[in-house]
Amino acid sequence: MIGYFLKRLIWLPIVLWAVSSLTFLALRIVPGNPIQTVQNQVMDKSQLAQVAAVWGLDRPIGEQYLNFLSKLFRGDLGLAMSSGVPIRRMIFERMPPTIELAIVSLIISTVIGVLAGVASVAIRNRAIDYSVRTASILGLSLPLFWVGIMLIIVFSVNLRWAPTSGRIGTGVDYDVITNFMFFDLIATGNWAAFGSYLRHLVLPGVTIGLTSAGFVARLTRSAMLEVMNSDYVRTARAKGLYERSVIWKHAMRNAMLPIITLQGLQFGSILGGAVITERVFSYPGMGTWLLDGILERDYSVVQGGIIFVALAYVLMNMLVDILYQVIDPRLRHPSR
């Protein structure tokens, strides 16, 4: 198992290299460049040529690529072309909020999804089964921006239960240590800010959570159905074993694998892909940052940001794989 793990680890830099090279290439193919984006803001056009030279944009693409790789190799992600801020600093600012959002939405989707999936099978009632199935499909199909704005209208504008936007209330005082507010606020015992922080996470968390809850509910449901109809469960039932414990033990074990895979993937996709939700809730995370970076053609932002998203994604996947093998030893190193 350790050998397998090491083998995966060897792939890590290769995957990162491939992702960053693809990003580099994609950005050069997309029409527009960082200079053209700001050309109208600057009166003195001779200045623009100078800036292009500073960023190395006047060099041939091959040279730009080698330059990029050698800097990357030294761990130098450079400065954001649009704002002049070091990328590492921006990662510190933008990554923690999105990781927190991803974790909250995964908790929400797992709890809602598993409960709904179990309920739809365990409670032998067609109406409940159908409503769970309907709700879970609804969660999948409703456009995120739509769900988000509806939640805002109901819970922020009408009921005033939750704020419409941001990561924490305006004017709330707090100290930044790791920029994971969950830890920072607990470490400093700042409970007033902690309340505001949680309230800001609820609506965006639910928005993303509802979408994947649909997936989780479906997976749970089909895993449950399969188990309920397997021979050994019917035998167990025939022997008069207490049904609920049977369901939980076997079905959950059976459902766990696909749910873990799904949530692992989901975690990765939220890291860079919560673009819409972050935008609707004005949440200062990776998604809006990367989207702005793409729209402004800020090469260093997109290149630097995507590498971190990919890194987090690959590590998460390895974790999923390890969990997999812990749960189901059958899958250990397919050595063929």
Added chain:
Amino acid sequence: MSRLGLFRSTFVILLLLLSLGAASAEDPQYGGTLVFGAESMGDSFDIGFWHGFGGVHVIDTIGEGLVRADFENGGALPGLAESWEISDDGLVYTFHIREGMSFHDGAPVTAAAIVRSMKRPINPEDPSYIEGMYMYGNQGTGNWESLEAVDDLTIVLTLKQPNATQLLVFSRPDGVIISPKALDEYGTEVGLNMSAAGPFKIERFVPGQEAVLVANEDYWAGRPYVDQVVIRAFPDEAAILAALEAGEIDMTLYAPFTSVPRLQNSDNIRVEVGAPLVDLFAGANVAQAPFDNLLLRQAVNYALDRETLIEAGLNGFAEMPASLLGPLDLGFDESGRDVSVYDPERAKALLAESGMEMPVAIELAYENNRFWPQLAELIAADLEAVGFDVTLDRLDAGSFWGKVGDGQTQLSINQRSTFVPDPHDKAILMARAGAEGSQTQHQALDAADEIDALVSAGISTVDTMEREAIYQEFQALMLDQLPYIYIGYLTPPIFVSKRVQNVETFGTAGGRINLREVWLSE
């Protein structure tokens, strides 16, 4: 009713209301927090870079340059410099710095400190120097012969060539003076820890989310009325509307125009109309077919039913256009309103005269945000009605500017805001330098050299009367050649909660908010 009429009558009503207010003697009050909803919030406030309008709003609220701009009447107002003299040849500027001011971090505002901040973009030795600070390109540093602090409170700037806009560019966001202490302490990350000398100072900055600003008790013109200003980002239009409805924000420029009729009748929101400082226009690429043909550009001009465009595309929030310069600009020529008119028969005749095979196929490029898609659809309909065949080319911001910069668009719609109340801010679009990267590719115009000469004369001439004549000639030539076809002057709605008083509607309309005089009634 024309937009101009509406603008004027709104203005009159506002004046009446103001005088009524004066009669009921409600005096400005100190205190309170004003939350401003912006469309974005940058990652830094380093004035050497562009951080979107959210960033500009913060810089304008905390910053102060040598002078401030008077968007209502044109010209410069005292800023850090309480007075200045300009030599008759327009080459030597002597600034007298107000005594006893300090930056937000306590460092004194001295002539030396100001000179250091102004030289930051051209002094690689400065610890805060960052290669590629492009926004400083607007300060005219290339034309500076020397800049010196002759004593603690006097600065002398000597130019190589006269530059009529030199004074006003100091009022730009990139003209803000930064504390030397902050430049030393934070170096290249000074943008995350800005310390300037404006009416508010930064208390907290959450990149991408908000900046919390508090009143600067020591501001030279007296502390502003409100205690605190929060500028917070809402990238989504519906979300900003929701925040407005939920009472989370007090002021914004970025809610959808379509909401105005309903919000005007609401209990706690008021809509004020901004001054016509933003040009909306279509730029024709004159370097290639089909718009190298003047007849076609004229046909486009007469094909546009601007009243309907403004009504349906902008919910009425624009004035009818005249030329590239706006009604508040120096040398504005009203007669352009007779050229920028709707005359579909004439448009058809011009197309017929061009001898082109009908329908004439063209592409219309535009950005995929705000009101542009709707305007584009309406413009396409107008053009098709007279004999064009329009392909709509909807692009993200990056692709739009990429395509424009590569000279690959045919007709593209866009805007020009007034960052400085000087006609050069718009005329610069027609300078020969950089023409190859511009919307119109105007280097290919017959009158390219003539126009470029006028643009240059516009800034190298110091005398105001002479400049006025130059810009009138410039506008006439532009209407003659029509590289740009004018759609309207945007008079943007400014959404405020009813407790917000004394809103400045001039600079604000051009994207440069001014919260010095705003106060909150309870």
Added chain:
Amino acid sequence: MGADKGIRARIGVFWRRYDIALLGGAIFAFILLITLLAPVVAPYDPMARNIKNRFATPSAENAFGTDQLGRDVFSRVIYGGRPILGASFAAVICALAAGVVIGVSGGYLGGRLDTALMRLMDVMLSFPSILLAILIVATLGVGLLNVTVAIGFAMVPVFARLARSVAITLVYEEYVAAARSLGASDLHIIRNHILPNMLPPIIVQASAMLAVAIGTASALNFIGLGVEPGTPDWGMMVAEGQRLIFDAPHVPLFPGLVITITVLSVNYMGDGLRDHLDPKLRRQGI
């Protein structure tokens, strides 16, 4: 009489087993029919503007009201299924085909090929799909085909990983081992043993991914990269109408509703089909 009763009873059983799937099928068939017959069914030209009649609320003339350019929302909804459904279906089918080929080759053949393919999928997955779609559309330009490519490309790894995970468990099943020991060719095993067992989860996944595809198509419109401007399209209508939610809610509401109903009906069909195809479930008569 007896035979008739038998048929009725059988229909009854069939209905009880597949009720929701049948209902879904009926609704979906209806939507498809309307979409295909749009020119006949729609009361107005979906592109016809009437500026004077902007934001009209639903009435006898305009069943769903009119939009920001005075176009009839009802007619636009009727036409609006064509692009989004076409693009989403095409994207899912292409992604499914590519994904199954990749997943089965990796999972069944294993070894270096498997590792290489899965790492390739990692690369594709670790690139946020919505950003990937934005880059693709920004490069190729807006338009239906490009939207299809963008959505489909991002979904390939999802199918590939699913197919692989199923293939890998099947490889160890006794009957596969038995078939192999009897000298069956790989192709034969894949066709007769792997693919049929893979079908149920793939179908469920595909119907769910269709929902995701429709959601992504709407999202692309929301960021301004979707179908050609002006084209009636549900996703576009919801996205453009979003900002009108307070002022003219009928503009985004009706297309949003139709998207939801369509996705629901497809998923019910998918569930039913899965139940029908899954041998284990069929045995139980669930």
